Amino acid sequence: MIEGIVFWLCGGLMLLGGIMTVVSRSAVGAAIWLIFAFLNAAGLFALLSAPFLAVLQVLVYAGAIMVLFLFVIMMLHGPVLGAELRPQGRWVWPAVALPAASLLISGAILLGGGGGGGFRAAAPAGFGRAERVAALLLDRYLLAFELISVVLLVAIVGAVALGLAPRRQS
Amino acid sequence: VTIGLTHYLALAGAIFVTGLVGVLTRRNTLILFMCIELMLSAANLVFAAFSRQWGDASGHVFVLMSFAVAAAEAAIGLAILVEIHRLRRTVNVDDLKTLME
Numbered sequence: 310m311i312e313g314i315v316f317w318l319c320g321g322l323m324l325l326g327g328i329m330t331v332v333s334r335s336a337v338g339a340a341i342w343l344i345f346a347f348l349n350a351a352g353l354f355a356l357l358s359a360p361f362l363a364v365l366q367v368l369v370y371a372g373a374i375m376v377l378f379l380f381v382i383m384m385l386h387g388p389v390l391g392a393e394l395r396p397q398g399r400w401v402w403p404a405v406a407l408p409a410a411s412l413l414i415s416g417a418i419l420l421g422g423g424g425g426g427g428f429r430a431a432a433p434a435g436f437g438r439a440e441r442v443a444a445l446l447l448d449r450y451l452l453a454f455e456l457i458s459v460v461l462l463v464a465i466v467g468a469v470a471l472g473l474a475p476r477r478q479s
Numbered sequence: 480v481t482i483g484l485t486h487y488l489a490l491a492g493a494i495f496v497t498g499l500v501g502v503l504t505r506r507n508t509l510i511l512f513m514c515i516e517l518m519l520s521a522a523n524l525v526f527a528a529f530s531r532q533w534g535d536a537s538g539h540v541f542v543l544m545s546f547a548v549a550a551a552e553a554a555i556g557l558a559i560l561v562e563i564h565r566l567r568r569t570v571n572v573d574d575l576k577t578l579m580e
Contacts, residue, residue, distance in 0.1 A: 331501035400503040411496040415489035427481030464551035471558035
């Protein structure tokens with residue numbers, strides 16, 4: 310019962326945050342609404358017995374990534390942030406048809422009695438806690454873990470190189 | 480009704496489509512990036528939901544990978560965006576058509 314309430318609250322608010330991000334007139338407004346959506350996603354992760362992911366969602370997404378977005382928005386001051394809510398003619402039909410189709414399909418499945426029984430089994434004790442995820446990460450997925458750190462290193466070097474690029478035309 | 484996998488899939492689908500519509504309709508590159516992050520977030524939700532369904536924490540590891548990729552993508556993308564803005568004074572995707580012409 311309480312799970313249902315939290316799911317509809319967090320899920321509804323996350324969807325609201327996403328929709329407001331898409332229709333927001335200003336880039337700063339979109340970023341703030343996206344942070345709101347990510348915080349609600351953290352709530353959904355917690356509900357899915359994934360406390361470690363919930364914490365990381367707040368730290369990495371709502372914290373680091375969105376602060377980077379806001380930083381760049383503040384740096385690119387001026388008319389570039391002006392709102393253009395004028396949909397391009399070519400893309401109006403998919404933009405209307407996709408949400409309608411998605412709503413129709415999910416509504417048909419949910420109202421048709423699908424997925425009413427909850428999850429297959431209760432989550433095992435300690436499921437999703439940091440030590441369980443770390444045990445997998447440093448054992449079965451060690452190679453992926455090392456490779457993703459290389460990806461992050463390359464991204465750091467690339468971002469610094471782009472930032473330090475010499476003024477080519479001036 | 481007990482909340483199950485289907486509810487999470489429906490919610491993630493709705494959020495993904497929201498992000499997709501944003502990518503199709505908005506012209507500001509910054510907001511396009513944000514919509515991409517929204518779509519990634521919907522995928523993360525599906526990973527976590529399936530992980531919970533099967534009682535296997537591997538999905539959590541994949542979400543961690545997705546976090547790292549999203550962070551790298553945001554850092555590089557925004558650095559490129561700053562550079563484009565420095566050179567062209569615009570972040571509107573309709574003005575960045577040099578490769579098409």
